[in-house]
Amino acid sequence: MQDMSAALRTPGMLMLGGGSPAIIDAAVDIFQHALQKVVEDKQLFINTVCQYSDSAGDVQFRETLADYLNQKQGWNLTRDNILITSGSQSAFKMLFEYFTKGRRKIVFPLLPDYIGYGILPDEDMLGIPGELELIGQDSFRYNISARLEVNLDDVGALCISRPCNPTGGMLSDLELIRLLELAEQRGLNLILDNAYGQPLPNIVFGKHSLPWADNAIYCLSLSKLGLPGVRTGIVIGNTRLITTLAELNARQALAPGSLGPAMASVLIQNGDLDKLLDEIIKPWHISRKDQVIEFMQRHFAEQTIRYHEVDGGFFNWIYCENTKISGHELYEKFKTNRVVVVPGYAFAPGLKHDWPHLQQCFRLSTGQPLDIVERGIATISRVLQTVV
Amino acid sequence: MQDMSAALRTPGMLMLGGGSPAIIDAAVDIFQHALQKVVEDKQLFINTVCQYSDSAGDVQFRETLADYLNQKQGWNLTRDNILITSGSQSAFKMLFEYFTKGRRKIVFPLLPDYIGYGILPDEDMLGIPGELELIGQDSFRYNISARLEVNLDDVGALCISRPCNPTGGMLSDLELIRLLELAEQRGLNLILDNAYGQPLPNIVFGKHSLPWADNAIYCLSLSKLGLPGVRTGIVIGNTRLITTLAELNARQALAPGSLGPAMASVLIQNGDLDKLLDEIIKPWHISRKDQVIEFMQRHFAEQTIRYHEVDGGFFNWIYCENTKISGHELYEKFKTNRVVVVPGYAFAPGLKHDWPHLQQCFRLSTGQPLDIVERGIATISRVLQTVV
Numbered sequence: 125m126q127d128m129s130a131a132l133r134t135p136g137m138l139m140l141g142g143g144s145p146a147i148i149d150a151a152v153d154i155f156q157h158a159l160q161k162v163v164e165d166k167q168l169f170i171n172t173v174c175q176y177s178d179s180a181g182d183v184q185f186r187e188t189l190a191d192y193l194n195q196k197q198g199w200n201l202t203r204d205n206i207l208i209t210s211g212s213q214s215a216f217k218m219l220f221e222y223f224t225k226g227r228r229k230i231v232f233p234l235l236p237d238y239i240g241y242g243i244l245p246d247e248d249m250l251g252i253p254g255e256l257e258l259i260g261q262d263s264f265r266y267n268i269s270a271r272l273e274v275n276l277d278d279v280g281a282l283c284i285s286r287p288c289n290p291t292g293g294m295l296s297d298l299e300l301i302r303l304l305e306l307a308e309q310r311g312l313n314l315i316l317d318n319a320y321g322q323p324l325p326n327i328v329f330g331k332h333s334l335p336w337a338d339n340a341i342y343c344l345s346l347s348k349l350g351l352p353g354v355r356t357g358i359v360i361g362n363t364r365l366i367t368t369l370a371e372l373n374a375r376q377a378l379a380p381g382s383l384g385p386a387m388a389s390v391l392i393q394n395g396d397l398d399k400l401l402d403e404i405i406k407p408w409h410i411s412r413k414d415q416v417i418e419f420m421q422r423h424f425a426e427q428t429i430r431y432h433e434v435d436g437g438f439f440n441w442i443y444c445e446n447t448k449i450s451g452h453e454l455y456e457k458f459k460t461n462r463v464v465v466v467p468g469y470a471f472a473p474g475l476k477h478d479w480p481h482l483q484q485c486f487r488l489s490t491g492q493p494l495d496i497v498e499r500g501i502a503t504i505s506r507v508l509q510t511v512v
Numbered sequence: 513m514q515d516m517s518a519a520l521r522t523p524g525m526l527m528l529g530g531g532s533p534a535i536i537d538a539a540v541d542i543f544q545h546a547l548q549k550v551v552e553d554k555q556l557f558i559n560t561v562c563q564y565s566d567s568a569g570d571v572q573f574r575e576t577l578a579d580y581l582n583q584k585q586g587w588n589l590t591r592d593n594i595l596i597t598s599g600s601q602s603a604f605k606m607l608f609e610y611f612t613k614g615r616r617k618i619v620f621p622l623l624p625d626y627i628g629y630g631i632l633p634d635e636d637m638l639g640i641p642g643e644l645e646l647i648g649q650d651s652f653r654y655n656i657s658a659r660l661e662v663n664l665d666d667v668g669a670l671c672i673s674r675p676c677n678p679t680g681g682m683l684s685d686l687e688l689i690r691l692l693e694l695a696e697q698r699g700l701n702l703i704l705d706n707a708y709g710q711p712l713p714n715i716v717f718g719k720h721s722l723p724w725a726d727n728a729i730y731c732l733s734l735s736k737l738g739l740p741g742v743r744t745g746i747v748i749g750n751t752r753l754i755t756t757l758a759e760l761n762a763r764q765a766l767a768p769g770s771l772g773p774a775m776a777s778v779l780i781q782n783g784d785l786d787k788l789l790d791e792i793i794k795p796w797h798i799s800r801k802d803q804v805i806e807f808m809q810r811h812f813a814e815q816t817i818r819y820h821e822v823d824g825g826f827f828n829w830i831y832c833e834n835t836k837i838s839g840h841e842l843y844e845k846f847k848t849n850r851v852v853v854v855p856g857y858a859f860a861p862g863l864k865h866d867w868p869h870l871q872q873c874f875r876l877s878t879g880q881p882l883d884i885v886e887r888g889i890a891t892i893s894r895v896l897q898t899v900v
Contacts, residue, residue, distance in 0.1 A: 142564075144563060144564055145562070147558060147562055147563075152554070152557070152558060152562060155557075155561060155562065156551060156554070156557055159547075159550075159551045159557070159561065160551050160552075162547075163544060163547050163548050163551055166540070166544070169540070169543075169544055169547070170535060170540060171741075172741050173543060173547065173739055173741040173742060174533070174535055174540060174543065174738050174739065174740070174741060175532060175535075175740060175741060176530075176532055176735075176740045176741070177741065210598035210599065210602070210743055210765065210769060211598065211765060211766055211767075211769075212766075213764065213765050213766040214598070214602070214764065214765050217764050217765075240763075240766065243763050243764060347564075350562055351561055351562065352562070352563060352564045352767070353559075353560050353561040353562060353563060353564070353565065353769065353770035353771065354561060354769060354770075354771060355598055355743075355765075355767070355768065355769040375628075375631050376601065376602065376605050376631060377598065377599060377601050377602050377605075377743075378599055378600075378601040378628065379599075379740070379743070380743065381598065381599075381741065381742060381743040381769050381771075382741035382742075383741065383742060383769075383771050
């Protein structure tokens with residue numbers, strides 16, 4: 125994806141490739157207000173900016189967050205269930221390294237899944253392609269394959285995103301509980317990447333919940349809430365595991381950044397976080413999802429193109445089964461026509477066999493201004509007509 | 513050091529253990545002012561807080577910093593010589609992993625050296641104990657041993673702190689140039705950890721410079737300037753290496769935090785950084801160093817205790833050659849008497865043989881309020897009288 129940064133700097137390029145959260149004006153105001161509080165309270169400023177936090181993250185923030193999560197989720201956490209890292213990606217690197225000690229693998233139970241998981245050596249990852257389920261004329265979804273169960277030897281942990289980046293699909297509650305139970309039976313942890321999900325930023329459209337499980341590791345982030353610049357990842361798990369991870373984090377990163385936690389504390393304490401989640405972020409994304417589906421239905425009407433059912437997040441995953449060219453050629457053709465997407469084959473951490481289906485898929489990001497998204501989809505439709 | 517956090521929370525404990533920078537009121541004012549600028553300029557706020565930076569760090573900041581460093585150091589950098597990370601420790605982890613690929617080692621040419629380097633498996637590190645040079649009645653220093661040169665097979669890179677954490681000593685310019693040349697002859701990079709040094713925070717008391725070298729990797733940080741909460745590490749090197757590291761950083765951390773870079777940009781642009789360095793931070797630390805030496809001369813006058821010559825930083829390294837107990841027992845005895853230091857044996861990354869000398873050493877941190885430092889030194893003196 126090196127050329128994506130170059131594309132970013134090309135004027136007129138319709139960037140539907142990245143994973144940046146939308147800039148929502150009402151949310152920006154709330155964030156500015158929160159940081160202003162940190163700046164103007166001298167003692168809070170000193171604690172936040174001029175001192176290292178606890179290596180597991182600011183103690184007071186972890187207490188505030190535990191209370192908030194308990195109230196929202198009905199969990200029973202203390203600060204010792206929570207570790208803060210400088211962003212989710214650093215957390216995944218640490219978790220993956222920890223769980224692959226002793227020649228064990230990380231298993232991704234439902235490909236396609238997040239491109240950024242592919243940071244381990246090939247032999248330390250195993251990705252299981254999902255089973256396609258076609259739905260109506262224009263949509264589809266992936267289901268966990270029965271092959272998962274027979275591939276759980278020499279495994280360190282399972283990892284899956286929910287909502288899924290790239291597809292926007294979500295494991296149902298029942299599927300999640302089954303996966304947790306399967307992991308439990310094998311003595312494994314399930315790392316659940318909630319970067320777009322519950323309980324925050326809660327870009328979730330259907331009815332889904334997030335039950336507690338002792339073998340679950342829930343990874344949250346402030347990035348998709350709208351704060352990617354403060355690099356705040358949140359890892360929630362049982363206290364034994366969090367204690368171990370906190371020691372690792374101390375060695376590897378000394379301490380996480382404090383500004384994200386300080387801003388989030390302000391947002392929780394003054395009630396702005398709930399306002400953000402319920403009144404700003406979710407309505408914005410529901411409306412955006414509906415608009416994008418309308419664009420797709422209109423522009424793709426005459427073509428054999430399916431998109432994954434959207435349960436959450438801000439991506440769409442497009443499957444064009446009649447394309448005759450490779451995924452890379454398709455990506456290049458889009459780029460020549462000034463649209464940037466992410467090709468489907470990128471979302472295959474641990475894939476061991478060729479999976480031609482992915483060559484016919486790509487991910488759209490839909491957080492850009494609406495006219496850019498629509499022009500992008502219109503261009504994609506035109507390009508796809510030339511390659512079938 | 514797990515018990516150090518517990519000690520931190522014990523009332524009345526004299527904490528001379530940590531590495532936190534001193535809280536200097538005039539510096540805090542300047543930092544608050546810089547963050548205020550970021551908060552109140554909406555576009556700057558959005559760029560900083562609500563968007564991911566370039567994976568190598570904000571492009572504009574890297575340009576501003578390159579210009580600043582060129583002007584201060586007479587270097588010839590562009591932004592492509594600079595990588596920003598979420599704190600120095602993350603940078604060291606990335607550098608060490610990169611340079612130990614293919615079963616090569618990181619060599620620490622002059623032990624004792626920073627405790628935090630010990631993040632690699634034992635077989636990937638080699639530390640060479642320094643040669644003691646006793647100076648006058650009460651001081652000493654370490655010099656690079658001739659054994660270094662015969663231990664440079666299967667090596668990936670050299671790494672050393674300057675000023676040294678823990679000793680406060682600094683390689684002279686000539687020693688540095690020799691070490692760079694030795695590395696160059698073997699085709700190696702030298703990682704120089706300038707966390708306390710040049711060009712910022714420049715807690716350097718004697719005449720030392722920092723010449724450019726194509727095989728040098730200079731690691732700076734905003735932490736000891738007084739901004740540890742924003743986790744900003746700065747890695748400077750030749751463009752080939754920085755390009756490679758930037759790709760690694762993108763995979764491992766996505767992007768660094770943006771608030772430290774944004775604050776530093778403000779400080780450079782409005783001239784406050786030079787004011788901070790020249791008029792606040794350096795004078796404060798010179799005065800503190802002189803006071804602490806006076807405390808040591810007074811409280812240790814009747815004892816056989818030496819301290820390392822102090823060229824920079826904010827630590828003192830104490831050597832009590834007549835103690836009859838182990839370093840750990842000494843540490844515990846200090847703690848019972850309500851002083852926390854860091855025992856000397858902790859500063860031995862890659863040490864392959866027992867080095868009894870380190871059992872007789874410990875590190876003091878001198879950034880705490882002055883009365884705490886003096887009471888700590890007085891207590892240490894009393895305790896040491898009981899163990900010789």
